[in-house]
Amino acid sequence: MAASDAIVVLCKGFITSLPTFLQRRTVVIPNFPYLANKSNSLISQTHRKRILTVARLYEPEKQLSILLHAFASLKDNFPGWECHICGEGPHRNYYETLITDLGVNNRITLPGAMEDISAEYAEADLFTLPSRYEGFPLALAEAQGFGLPAVGFAACPGVNEIIVHGENGLLAPEMTAESLAKQLRTLMTDEQLRQRMGTRARELSARYDRDRVLDQWEVLFRRVVNRKKTTDLDSIASIEDPDIRGTLRTLVTNPLDTKDNTESKRVLNMLRSSVKHHINLHMSRLSLSKKEFSKK
Template structure:
């Protein structure tokens, strides 16, 4: 029975490949004029969404750019978006409608997205159908995905005439083993895989038996922000991110108990929302830190909040290329961060543009924060160093790296094999 099943799968794969070849012969020539970027939920709040919006606006200078959001669960995007960039939604959950097929498939779990994908629970058979139809409808241009499940779907379903790019915003080593195995064998079908950090790039090079045609590192760019530079004299420290255990805010609050005891005039503000918010509020109350640790909720105006701060603290257990670190540097805010190898370690030079602390050590984190509070010359030195570091991540410079990548991918697709040189005629 297993033999027949394998033969059936093999036959189906041959039919699928033949169908792709026939479509490829009729497809328009390769192009980078149109770029479509797949996001899970464009109207949500998160670093990936903000960086994709930033990149889309830059690419719109030379390309026709559309963001394709799998879900729509909020009326409008939380972050500002360049008006030249269009947004399309595949599963608009604000308008459920009366389609019985949609109602039925929306109750069933996804078969297209692997269960080890962290956002698996957000996908259904209905999103599978909509996503597969969309990917197969794209006949030319660039199709870019921004998380493992979407990268895998694009690698599996995109037509050969489409230039495919996968983006990875989370380190390979923190992904579940099952997902890593799929990545090892399917990512080779992509034209390019883009990582944010050098460490992650090295991990992918070592892990992929046959990598995509291009495996490159392109970091995030500094997004546009409101307000002026921070003055460095406000007695405020900030942290930002989705309130999950991964972000380590419970450790930060524990560390702040020591900071508050030594410097009761300083305030910690943690911006964001998420499943751990109630637990964090309880922790603050139990520690007697009301008024010393604040949870103001989400903010779209990150620049304005950073302008009012002097220190930014990163307490994540694992962190990729942290956009909040980059934003704090660009605003002239001193950085204190756990020394995560995939991101903070690459972004921060200890003692130059921030302080790096041994991960998951609350006492060390508290000591580093108090050192920056008590040493104003150090605080201003770190802030000035951060401003210099942030210049390397200007959107124009990062956008140029993306343009170079797409030009290279297009050249690979359109390269014409020259005829073999003929022998010169024999003179008689």
């Protein structure tokens, strides 16, 4: 990775997880949803009000147990609402048992994985993804394209960049059932707010338009190709002295992260001074050799 010409991450928040020396060559290019709502209409209003989640049935990564507890706390105040959790996974039995224990069998459905989930998006009124962490949640991006306002957790990477709090959805400040339920309640009680955020969701989903994302990849490829033969490693390869070449290659491919480390800075400066000395010595010898050759 240290010797790469460019590094691609799916979300801006992932850049800070990289060492400082890698961040300057890192670019953000998201995925694009495979499904897209081609119609101009938003969501269907011909059914019972529905919260939709599309996720693997896996705990604790997807944290669907938090959603189940949140919906159970809301069910009595919202008798006209139901919840669909689409997906499959190893913890189906756990969730089915929890649904029974919470007394929401007739309100929460686990329809499983689907080849075409477009109908679920089109018939939902609200989307939620209670994940602990994500890479780039395609299901959330797809839901936004279908005009669904969304609820997620503010601390969940990926989710907290697709959902712009107060614009296309709401972000719960804490990863608890109570915090999630509070944000769900806000949208469940206000149809105009859902419509407004749903409209904004479709507008912001243009960020993940297929052609736009592919254009970003093409720009990156062109930039990398244009830099070929001009990178640090290319320049180092042209140095004849194997000791200098090896030292420089080590510096480039394994640089120290000097963000907040005084000792690392000191060591790195020593290495750089040493390399500079060797280079100057090498160039002096080369210059001397040329003079001697010219005298002959």
